[in-house]
Structure formats: C-alpha cells, structure tokens
Amino acid sequence: MISPGHDFSSSVTTRLHRAPWLVTALAESSEPAVVNDGAVLVAGRIIRGVGRFADLAREYPLTVVVDHEQAILVPALINCHAHLELSCLAGLGRWPVQPGSSFPDWIRELIDLRRQTAARLGDSLAATVAAAATRALAGLRKSGVGLVVDIGNMQAGNEPGQGLPVEVMFLLELLGISREGEQAALQRLAGRDARPATGVPDALGPDLAVTGHSPYATGPKLLQELKARAAVRNGLFSLHVAESIAEEEFLRSGTGPMHDFLIERSGGYGSFTVPGVGAVAYLDRLGLLDRDTLCVHAVQVSDADIDILAARGAGVCLCPGSNRQLAVGKAPVPALLDAGIRPVLGTDSLASNPRLNLWQEMRLLRQDHPGVEPAAIFAMATNNGAAALGLAGQWGRLAPGRTARFLAVANDRVTAVDQVCDYLTATGASLQCTWIEE
Numbered sequence: 001m002i003s004p005g006h007d008f009s010s011s012v013t014t015r016l017h018r019a020p021w022l023v024t025a026l027a028e029s030s031e032p033a034v035v036n037d038g039a040v041l042v043a044g045r046i047i048r049g050v051g052r053f054a055d056l057a058r059e060y061p062l063t064v065v066v067d068h069e070q071a072i073l074v075p076a077l078i079n080c081h082a083h084l085e086l087s088c089l090a091g092l093g094r095w096p097v098q099p100g101s102s103f104p105d106w107i108r109e110l111i112d113l114r115r116q117t118a119a120r121l122g123d124s125l126a127a128t129v130a131a132a133a134t135r136a137l138a139g140l141r142k143s144g145v146g147l148v149v150d151i152g153n154m155q156a157g158n159e160p161g162q163g164l165p166v167e168v169m170f171l172l173e174l175l176g177i178s179r180e181g182e183q184a185a186l187q188r189l190a191g192r193d194a195r196p197a198t199g200v201p202d203a204l205g206p207d208l209a210v211t212g213h214s215p216y217a218t219g220p221k222l223l224q225e226l227k228a229r230a231a232v233r234n235g236l237f238s239l240h241v242a243e244s245i246a247e248e249e250f251l252r253s254g255t256g257p258m259h260d261f262l263i264e265r266s267g268g269y270g271s272f273t274v275p276g277v278g279a280v281a282y283l284d285r286l287g288l289l290d291r292d293t294l295c296v297h298a299v300q301v302s303d304a305d306i307d308i309l310a311a312r313g314a315g316v317c318l319c320p321g322s323n324r325q326l327a328v329g330k331a332p333v334p335a336l337l338d339a340g341i342r343p344v345l346g347t348d349s350l351a352s353n354p355r356l357n358l359w360q361e362m363r364l365l366r367q368d369h370p371g372v373e374p375a376a377i378f379a380m381a382t383n384n385g386a387a388a389l390g391l392a393g394q395w396g397r398l399a400p401g402r403t404a405r406f407l408a409v410a411n412d413r414v415t416a417v418d419q420v421c422d423y424l425t426a427t428g429a430s431l432q433c434t435w436i437e438e
Helices: 053-059 084-093 103-142 179-194 220-232 245-253 257-266 279-285 303-312 320-326 333-338 358-368 374-380 383-388 417-426
Strands: 014-023 034-043 046-052 064-067 071-075 077-082 145-152 167-174 210-212 237-241 293-297 315-318 405-410 433-437
Touching: 014 053, 014 417, 034 053, 034 417, 046 053, 071 417, 071 433, 077 103, 077 293, 077 358, 077 383, 084 103, 084 145, 103 145, 103 245, 103 257, 167 179, 179 220, 210 220, 210 237, 220 237, 237 279, 245 257, 245 279, 279 293, 279 303, 303 333, 320 358, 358 374, 358 417, 374 383, 374 417
Parallel strands: 014 064, 014 071, 077 145, 145 167, 167 210, 237 293, 293 315
Antiparallel strands: 014 034, 034 046, 071 405, 405 433
C-alpha cells in the first residue's frame, strides 16, 4: 500500500520504520489489519506507504531503515471524552461510589468539592486548575494519546494543550435546565457570537466550540441553539447521554434521585417539561441526533434507543472506567456493534476515574464484554475515533496520507498474528509505548 506519486524530493528525509508487527487499524478493509515484519514509509511528516518490509525495501532500496525491535507499530490513540479541568479533583475518582449511592450523590460531591477548592484557592484557582490539567494531558500523551476531546466549563480550559505535542479539541460546556438558567446561558452564547473576544470579560469568541452537558442539565431550547451553532461550524456536538438510571427515571417520569437533586440544588427545574421518554428518544424528538452528535456513556439504552442511534448515524463514546467507578452499569456494546454503530473510547475525568489511560479502558472493556473481538476494541481507540471527529484523513490509521505521528508499543509476548490485538487490548496501563514523530 503506497501513496500515488511517490517520487519524493531528495530534500525530504525519507525513513522506513520496520517492526516485527504493525497494526494498520483498517477495520473495514480487505487489507490485513495486522502485518508481520511490516514497515511504515515516512517522508515530509506524512505516511507514504505501509506494508511488508520486504516489499517497501525493494521499492525504496536507498531509504534509511529504522528498526524497532520487539515492537508493534500502531496508530496514535484518540481519547474522545475527557474533562481535563477536573484533574485537580482527582481524589474524588480514586474510590468507587459507596453501595446504595446514586449517580446524583456523586454529582453532589463533585459540586461541593469544586466549591470548596475554589474557596480555598481564591485567586490561584485558575493557575492550579491549568497546572493539573496540563499534567493530566502530559500523562495521556505519554501513554500514546495524540488527540483529545476535552470538555470544560471554564474558558481557560482550552489552554492545557498549548506547548504539548498533543492535539486538543476543546468544547466549552453550557448548562441551564430552568428557564432562568437556560436564558442566562443563551444570553451568554449570543453575547459571545456578537462581539470580539478581546477586551470583553468572559466573552466567547465566534470560533470557540461549545456544547451542552446532558438532557437533564441543559434545557431543550439551549440544546437546540448549541446544536445549530455546532452545525454551522461543522463541529462536534458531544453530550452525556443515558449515563445513569437516575437520569432515565427523571426524564421518563420526573421522579427519583435526579429529581430530588435538581429540587435541592436549584429549587426545581422551572418551566422544564419532563419529556416522558428516555434520553435518546428525547434528543431525537428535539432533532439533535445526527452524524456529528456524540452520545457519551450510553449505558442505559434500550434496543429501541440503539435503533434510533443507528438510524440517525449518531456516535457513541464508551467510558468503561468511569462507569465502573460510579457504578452506573455497562453499555450494551455487542448490541451497538450489531446495529452497525462504531463506538469510540474516552476516559472521562480524574474525578470519576482513577487513571486516564486508554489502554486501561480497552482492558476494562474486554473484561466487561469478553465476547467482543479485540480488533474491534482497538479500532474504538483509533480509527473509529478519527471517523467520529471528522479526522479520518489525518488520524486513526497507519495508511498513506495520515500523520507520521504513531507509536512503537513494547512487546515481549506476541509470536503470532492472532495474538497482536489481544495483547494490545488486554494488557492495560502497564503497556509501554514510544512515540515515532517525523
């Protein structure tokens, strides 16, 4: 597999990276996903060819060969859901929720801890939040993540990626379920679109990507406005969807722990009308589900919900580590795959997950769903993510035209082709990798 027009200029450094194994992550191709004694041809910071070493070496006999002994060459990982600004609240995610607790109980702890932290740090809050976020991002980078979707509530949240060799897609998250809260968020959104960012306190620049939080924390009008803005900008619309039983109970009947939480925290939910259906059906009723919508968690979804998601082409982001810590259940991954949905992976935050590591997320997903093929799980962390983010031409695969930023994964076990994806998805956070960057 070599890109057309491969007569590279002599001024461009060309290298052939060789390894005992490579994974192209071509989940829907007739070409093999795993290649023995494979190589990646790189020139001008772009992958120019991928295949067997013997074939590429014959085509380019004078190319510099870089051997990666006892390694597996793989695409960079893609983390499709993180909250880096919550990294300073890491202690909250180090232990599972107590038996008998509900999802809103964890939200209470999160809000209280954020307020306590803000009161304690005062003027140094922003710097502390930014420093913790940068450390978390550096950890993701070290573990092989090249692209992160980061959701935050503070404008400063889009700063951690600066100065680090990792790409961050930052989405500012807006909330407001009551009439007052929804109107305040809409006014903020309109103000940001109407005036330049410089010189205006808390002003949203017109190019800043925004999104909503969830069907239970963001009113319908606000959700539709945010979706419309994302559509105009051809941008991602990411929402927490069907994460917990409490969310589904509230949306269906207006009762349960989520109802109690909203009454307790904000005095109610104002003019918000309980839709009487679950999260997926409600979002579909609002016209919010399409190929640019990413439904994060999707734990409490029915077969009918899955049919809707598949029909609309909506994406699903799985966060098994966070789901396990918060005891909200397991997403029905086999049913999603059977419906033709190609899930992606995210870590969520250190406030709900003891570690931000996609290798660990793959391992947990294997444990939760042992019948799912390892190759399908590896695709969730690579080319599925690139496709969901509209970046399939740059990330997610070892293929001609993609970025020459990929990984050499240390390997001392694999001896056969059918062991490669099993090793990559079952080892977990102990797996070590080195960046290859041209």
